[in-house]
Amino acid sequence: MESKIDVMNTKEPEKNFGAHTRRTFLKSLGTVAATAATAQVNAVADELQKANNEQVMGPGAVPVTLKVNGQTLKLMLEPRVTLLDALRNYSSLTGAKEGCDRATCGACTVMLGDTPIYSCQKLAIEAQDQEITTDEGLADNDKLSKVQQAFLDKDALMCGYCTPGFLMSVTALLKRNPRPSAEDVKRACAGNICRCGPQPRFIQAALKAAGVETASKTEVIDYV
Numbered sequence: 001m002e003s004k005i006d007v008m009n010t011k012e013p014e015k016n017f018g019a020h021t022r023r024t025f026l027k028s029l030g031t032v033a034a035t036a037a038t039a040q041v042n043a044v045a046d047e048l049q050k051a052n053n054e055q056v057m058g059p060g061a062v063p064v065t066l067k068v069n070g071q072t073l074k075l076m077l078e079p080r081v082t083l084l085d086a087l088r089n090y091s092s093l094t095g096a097k098e099g100c101d102r103a104t105c106g107a108c109t110v111m112l113g114d115t116p117i118y119s120c121q122k123l124a125i126e127a128q129d130q131e132i133t134t135d136e137g138l139a140d141n142d143k144l145s146k147v148q149q150a151f152l153d154k155d156a157l158m159c160g161y162c163t164p165g166f167l168m169s170v171t172a173l174l175k176r177n178p179r180p181s182a183e184d185v186k187r188a189c190a191g192n193i194c195r196c197g198p199q200p201r202f203i204q205a206a207l208k209a210a211g212v213e214t215a216s217k218t219e220v221i222d223y224v
């Protein structure tokens with residue numbers, strides 16, 4: 001008669017997958033999971049350490065240095081002050097306009113380096129160490145920039161309030177693409193709103209500034 005011990009010993013032997021048994025495979029899975037978890041914990045600890053090392057600024061005014069139109073601007077600003085606010089209300093640079101103050105209209109456009117940005121959406125403190133260009137920095141003394149002159153020549157402004165934003169967007173476009181098409185101009189100015197209708201003239205002005213033959217009237221008028 002088969003003893004109880006014999007029955008227990010009839011258990012199917014551990015399957016052998018190549019050099020590994022099921023047990024060693026499961027054990028190794030546990031090791032990998034533990035290693036991954038430890039790596040995550042270490043990463044979080046590193047981030048916390050970095051955050052703890054960061055200097056807390058504000059809420060009071062702190063010194064902020066901006067490089068605007070080739071000049072150094074030293075201001076005392078609360079860290080919450082936007083670049084637009086710093087330019088318009090803490091210095092005399094009122095070229096960038098405040099329209100919506102919520103990243104919709106583009107009237108506040110300035111360039112950070114060669115990139116057009118909404119200055120109402122950038123903290124002044126974050127714009128330190130970067131070259132900022134506003135409309136005041138486009139002309140060379142009394143000589144208007146090509147873009148400014150072309151806007152005048154093509155009568156591409158009505159209220160004028162949104163125009164500084166268009167000038168900056170077009171200037172930035174011509175820096176990265178000196179020979180744009182009408183379509184390129186439309187795309188570059190997609191973040192600038194004008195409600196009174198001279199959009200075809202903006203395009204003609206941009207193309208004139210680039211020395212590009214004016215596109216067909218239909219192509220330009222298709223803007224709206």
Ligand code: FES
Pocket residue numbers: 097098099100101102103104105106107108109118119120121
């Ligand atoms: S004021 Fe900045 S996008 Fe309108």
Ligand code: FES
Pocket residue numbers: 157158159160161162163193194195196197198
């Ligand atoms: S020119 Fe300013 S809204 Fe049209």
